[in-house]
Amino acid sequence: MKVAFTAQGNGWYEKVDLRFGRAKGFFIVDTETDQAEYLDNTQNLEAAHGAGTSAAQSVINTGAGALVSGSVGPKAGSVLKAAGIEVYTVEGGTTLKDAYNLFKQGKLKKQVL
Amino acid sequence: MKEIVIMSGKGGTGKTSITAALGALAGSKAVMADCDVDAANLHLLFDPQVEHEEDFYSGKKAVIDYDLCTDCGICEEKCAFDAIHWQDGRVVINDVSCEGCSVCFHLCPVDAIRMEDNLAGKWYRAKSRFDNPFVYAHLGIGQENSGKLVSKVKQEAKKVAEELQRPFIFVDGPPGVGCPVISSLSNADHILIVTEATESGLHDLQRLVELTEYFKLSASCVINKNDLNEESDRAISAFCREHNIPVVERIPFHPAFYETLEQGKTLIESDNKEIIAKIEHIYQYLTKGE
Numbered sequence: 404m405k406v407a408f409t410a411q412g413n414g415w416y417e418k419v420d421l422r423f424g425r426a427k428g429f430f431i432v433d434t435e436t437d438q439a440e441y442l443d444n445t446q447n448l449e450a451a452h453g454a455g456t457s458a459a460q461s462v463i464n465t466g467a468g469a470l471v472s473g474s475v476g477p478k479a480g481s482v483l484k485a486a487g488i489e490v491y492t493v494e495g496g497t498t499l500k501d502a503y504n505l506f507k508q509g510k511l512k513k514q515v516l
Numbered sequence: 517m518k519e520i521v522i523m524s525g526k527g528g529t530g531k532t533s534i535t536a537a538l539g540a541l542a543g544s545k546a547v548m549a550d551c552d553v554d555a556a557n558l559h560l561l562f563d564p565q566v567e568h569e570e571d572f573y574s575g576k577k578a579v580i581d582y583d584l585c586t587d588c589g590i591c592e593e594k595c596a597f598d599a600i601h602w603q604d605g606r607v608v609i610n611d612v613s614c615e616g617c618s619v620c621f622h623l624c625p626v627d628a629i630r631m632e633d634n635l636a637g638k639w640y641r642a643k644s645r646f647d648n649p650f651v652y653a654h655l656g657i658g659q660e661n662s663g664k665l666v667s668k669v670k671q672e673a674k675k676v677a678e679e680l681q682r683p684f685i686f687v688d689g690p691p692g693v694g695c696p697v698i699s700s701l702s703n704a705d706h707i708l709i710v711t712e713a714t715e716s717g718l719h720d721l722q723r724l725v726e727l728t729e730y731f732k733l734s735a736s737c738v739i740n741k742n743d744l745n746e747e748s749d750r751a752i753s754a755f756c757r758e759h760n761i762p763v764v765e766r767i768p769f770h771p772a773f774y775e776t777l778e779q780g781k782t783l784i785e786s787d788n789k790e791i792i793a794k795i796e797h798i799y800q801y802l803t804k805g806e
Binding site: 421422424425448449450451452453454455473474476477495 | 574575662663664665667695698699702703727730731732
């Protein structure tokens with residue numbers, strides 16, 4: 404399965420971006436191979452309105468089955484829910500590497516959408 | 517660093533008056549951010565000295581290159597916002613009506629339309645007369661506040677607070693529960709809701725609390741003009757109790773609110789000791805433990 408993290412930059416030691424719609428980018432990891440790819444989110448970050456729902460569409464397009472972020476707003480949440488993507492939350496300052504480990508160990512809190 | 521966002525849901529509850537007074541009390545300890553950009557007015561009370569200003573672009577606007585335009589009229593026909601009209605034999609785009617949807621850009625058969633970044637206003641980093649570092653923005657006519665602009669103002673305020681190592685950021689939040697409000701709530705540490713004892717005060721408080729609960733944000737409430745309507749005052753208190761939102765203060769209606777505004781002053785500079793004591797109490801409540 405692929406899991407998407409909102410990220411402040413591209414790299415395992417970058418931090419999870421607590422914003423969802425206006426996150427810097429998405430760090431997408433394949434849990435079978437531990438391989439990561441990065442998806443820039445500048446286009447949504449720069450949107451005047453609708454950043455959350457557009458970002459949700461971007462996440463769906465990556466084929467991710469789960470999302471790890473700060474917290475997701477009500478509209479973006481309903482888009483993700485409809486697509487069957489589960490949302491998990493982390494504390495501020497967590498690196499992508501730590502967040503990924505916590506995710507694998509099933510230690511992240513699930514956000515009820 | 518603690519980011520406290522002051523929200524109201526309903527307009528006219530006294531949110532900005534209270535925010536300004538909190539800023540005056542905090543002085544250099546708190547960075548102030550005005551995210552109520554549709555009606556930014558903290559600067560009127562803060563008499564800021566601008567240290568830095570920058571253009572703010574938001575969205576796109578269609579522009580016609582008349583050297584290429586063949587006057588075919590497809591854009592005029594297809595514009596969903598009625599922003600393109602015939603004028604003296606050629607199509608003209610009305611800047612205010614153009615929503616930047618790009619349909620004309622895509623449909624123009626001779627590529628005579630380009631989409632340009634829309635200059636929406638300016639944002640400023642300044643120092644208030646109370647020594648607060650202060651970030652605010654001005655929108656151009658017909659431009660609207662947006663999640664993007666709120667996010668920009670908050671980001672700059674955070675940057676300043678980190679650079680100068682200030683313990684607090686006070687954010688004057690926008691009214692309503694839409695996009696700019698969601699953006700204001702994002703990553704906040706505490707939400708102070710200023711409401712008033714009226715039916716609509718209660719209604720808009722309920723909508724706002726729905727959001728703070730959704731985001732699991734800690735929130736507290738000030739009931740301003742609590743003597744306007746006893747029944748509303750009681751209903752708001754009961755609602756807050758039910759939702760575990762502490763009512764920090766109740767402030768009876770007092771002319772000091774508009775009198776100080778008329779003079780470009782904050783409530784702290786009024787001669788009403790009772791109100792000053794109440795604002796001081798709110799300030800202590802928000803800043804305790806830091």
